[in-house]
Amino acid sequence: MGCLYALIAAGLSLIFGLMEIVNFAHGEFLMLAMYVAFFAWSLAHLDPVLALPLTALALAGLGWATYWGLIRRVLGGPMLAQIFATFGLAVFLRSGAQFLWGVDFRTIKDPLLAGRLSVGGVFLGLPQLAASALALLAFLGLWLFLRHSETGLALQATAQDRQAAALMGIDTQRMFALGWAIGSACVGVAGGLLAMFFYIFPDVGGAFALLAYVAVALGGFGNVPATLLAGVLVGLAEVFAGLLIAPAMKYAVVFLLYLAVVLWRPQGLFGRF
Amino acid sequence: MRLVIALALALILAVPALAAAQPKDLVIGVVYPMSVPACALEIAAEIANGATDLPFPFYQRLKGMPGLKGARVRLIFSDHQGKPEIGQAEAERLITQEKVAALVCCWHSNVTATASQVAERHGVPFLNAESSSPGLTARGFQWFFRTSPHDGHFTQVMFEFFRDFQAKRGVKLKTLGLTYEDTTFGSDSGKVEKELAQKYGYDVILDLQYRARATSLQSEVQRLKAANPDVWMPTSYQTDAILFVRTSRELDYNPRMIMAQNSGHISSDFVKEMGKEAEGTLTRAPFSTDLIGKRPVATALNAIYAKRAGKDLYDFPARAFTGIMTLLDAINRAGSTAPDAVRRALVATNIPGDQLIMTWEGIKFDQTGQNTGVKGIILQMQGGKYHTVYPFDAATRDVIYPIPPWKDRK
Numbered sequence: 001m002g003c004l005y006a007l008i009a010a011g012l013s014l015i016f017g018l019m020e021i022v023n024f025a026h027g028e029f030l031m032l033a034m035y036v037a038f039f040a041w042s043l044a045h046l047d048p049v050l051a052l053p054l055t056a057l058a059l060a061g062l063g064w065a066t067y068w069g070l071i072r073r074v075l076g077g078p079m080l081a082q083i084f085a086t087f088g089l090a091v092f093l094r095s096g097a098q099f100l101w102g103v104d105f106r107t108i109k110d111p112l113l114a115g116r117l118s119v120g121g122v123f124l125g126l127p128q129l130a131a132s133a134l135a136l137l138a139f140l141g142l143w144l145f146l147r148h149s150e151t152g153l154a155l156q157a158t159a160q161d162r163q164a165a166a167l168m169g170i171d172t173q174r175m176f177a178l179g180w181a182i183g184s185a186c187v188g189v190a191g192g193l194l195a196m197f198f199y200i201f202p203d204v205g206g207a208f209a210l211l212a213y214v215a216v217a218l219g220g221f222g223n224v225p226a227t228l229l230a231g232v233l234v235g236l237a238e239v240f241a242g243l244l245i246a247p248a249m250k251y252a253v254v255f256l257l258y259l260a261v262v263l264w265r266p267q268g269l270f271g272r273f
Numbered sequence: 274m275r276l277v278i279a280l281a282l283a284l285i286l287a288v289p290a291l292a293a294a295q296p297k298d299l300v301i302g303v304v305y306p307m308s309v310p311a312c313a314l315e316i317a318a319e320i321a322n323g324a325t326d327l328p329f330p331f332y333q334r335l336k337g338m339p340g341l342k343g344a345r346v347r348l349i350f351s352d353h354q355g356k357p358e359i360g361q362a363e364a365e366r367l368i369t370q371e372k373v374a375a376l377v378c379c380w381h382s383n384v385t386a387t388a389s390q391v392a393e394r395h396g397v398p399f400l401n402a403e404s405s406s407p408g409l410t411a412r413g414f415q416w417f418f419r420t421s422p423h424d425g426h427f428t429q430v431m432f433e434f435f436r437d438f439q440a441k442r443g444v445k446l447k448t449l450g451l452t453y454e455d456t457t458f459g460s461d462s463g464k465v466e467k468e469l470a471q472k473y474g475y476d477v478i479l480d481l482q483y484r485a486r487a488t489s490l491q492s493e494v495q496r497l498k499a500a501n502p503d504v505w506m507p508t509s510y511q512t513d514a515i516l517f518v519r520t521s522r523e524l525d526y527n528p529r530m531i532m533a534q535n536s537g538h539i540s541s542d543f544v545k546e547m548g549k550e551a552e553g554t555l556t557r558a559p560f561s562t563d564l565i566g567k568r569p570v571a572t573a574l575n576a577i578y579a580k581r582a583g584k585d586l587y588d589f590p591a592r593a594f595t596g597i598m599t600l601l602d603a604i605n606r607a608g609s610t611a612p613d614a615v616r617r618a619l620v621a622t623n624i625p626g627d628q629l630i631m632t633w634e635g636i637k638f639d640q641t642g643q644n645t646g647v648k649g650i651i652l653q654m655q656g657g658k659y660h661t662v663y664p665f666d667a668a669t670r671d672v673i674y675p676i677p678p679w680k681d682r683k
Contacts, residue, residue: 107546197523199515207488238488239489246481
């Protein structure tokens with residue numbers, strides 16, 4: 001699960017790193033991605049794994065549209081306006097999903113990847129394993145893109161100093177929109193993978209978004225590779241606390257870990273700020 | 274001209290007087306999660322308003338609310354989102370601003386706990402039709418009434434089932450594994466299960482409280498698999514119930530018998546989405562769809578309900594309907610919406626079993642506000658639907674035991 005948390009968090013981290021806006025609608029983006037995967041499966045009989053490009057693309061479009069339609073307008077406004085804009089978007093998306101699709105729970109039955117692997121007596125669910133592998137792959141792709149492509153470098157330049165980047169001829173508005181598109185695509189992939197084994201309903205995003213915020217803060221705001229490590233850490237803390245201490249305490253352990261880290265290093269493990 | 278003005282003035286003065294002559298609406302606050310099938314409650318209001326007919330003496334008596342001289346029943350719905358603090362705030366708002374005569378609330382035990390405190394403080398009758406936490410009627414409240422059985426009654430039925438099933442089939446059930454979520458519902462259920470297990474001589478080899486609405490239940494299922502009890506007894510709301518089935522399948526956990534504490538395991542979403550994947554799951558219940566045909570009142574109500582809701586009456590709307598009808602009957606007998614009069618009428622409630630859609634002996638409250646006429650049944654998921662399997666004389670199917678392992682299922 002850690003890799004998935006990390007992938008959800010990566011999108012959040014990317015957007016924050018770029019323009020210092022926390023997307024409070026991130027959980028709802030995840031929920032929408034899961035619905036895209038669900039409808040691709042129920043209407044077009046497309047397995048969630050095969051529908052991944054579709055979910056990523058759909059969410060990238062949503063991210064792009066969110067930037068141009070909403071974020072661009074509040075970017076220069078006070079911090080509170082930015083918070084309420086994405087928070088309002090979250091409420092709107094969740095209520096919209098309730099209105100359109102009801103509050104019924106849906107699940108994808110018999111996905112392509114089902115079953116389990118036994119590793120030394122410990123069973124690992126195949127969908128989770130595949131989700132982790134694909135999440136890692138998506139991470140690698142993201143990292144390569146950010147580090148080695150011209151657009152990726154332009155994105156990083158914009159993140160470091162938007163005025164200097166603009167002076168260098170980088171279209172910062174386009175970069176911001178691209179950041180939102182890529183960040184949302186990450187959560188799109190995560191949602192598509194999650195839909196293989198998790199139930200889908202309008203409120204599903206909340207719990208995952210909370211863990212994603214923890215992963216982002218733990219890794220350090222804006223540092224995408226560190227988010228991977230933090231996400232995995234959160235996932236491991238959850239499983240080991242559940243197995244060794246008590247399942248009721250597993251999230252307490254996760255948040256304790258988070259508190260310990262921010263007390264010791266407020267900027268997160270690898271944060272720049 | 275003066276005449277016109279005088280006439281107009283007379284009219285203005287007369288209108289409120291005319292309005293006052295009409296009986297006032299009977300306003301009832303209904304606080305539920307958004308997913309509540311509201312139409313069972315609406316049908317109840319229509320029966321009292323004479324818009325829908327249920328041809329049985331108890332319901333005929335309520336037609337047009339003669340006790341309140343034909344007042345119209347009006348329900349105000351409010352969503353508590355499963356959160357105790359919202360339930361509490363909504364109860365407060367309905368009582369102080371909407372001036373409701375009574376509250377029907379809340380499904381979730383933890384929300385019922387907070388919302389009923391508000392009603393108790395204001396002295397407003399509070400009818401609870403579903404929450405199964407036993408502690409709710411042990412608080413010494415004066416205004417709290419529960420029509421449904423609590424986990425004590427339900428869990429008792431489970432253990433009676435274990436006893437009779439072992440005698441009937443000649444199998445031995447010795448060890449139990451309990452998993453229960455960490456809100457009031459789960460912890461109270463776990464507590465009662467442990468008490469009864471000890472009383473009847475079973476070994477609880479796994480006692481696991483888990484975080485509700487978890488994002489993953491892998492460690493929980495791994496521990497169940499390692500303990501491998503004779504009976505796994507889960508207490509979950511629907512999100513976790515669905516995830517437990519999914520995770521059990523992924524991790525190849527094959528319980529021989531699952532005895533669930535209703536709620537999530539019987540919700541319509543669980544049945545629809547998990548269906549055959551949850552084959553063999555046993556659950557306690559106060560009501561079962563396959564018993565509808567055996568009870569004339571239930572058959573008649575289901576004919577109305579199914580047309581509106583698009584599905585048959587099931588446990589949750591059945592209990593909500595029974596609860597609100599009990600309240601309407603009391604208000605009708607009280608002949609007033611004055612809280613004291615309604616409370617006295619609720620205390621004097623005596624509805625015979627044959628007038629109910631439930632398989633209960635009737636509705637009669639003890640001094641704690643708990644209905645003493647309750648009776649639970651045991652259902653089992655067979656072929657994607659729940660069927661009654663216990664008491665054996667009311668059963669529509671035989672018990673499947675042991676549950677087929679995942680590898681043998683198609």
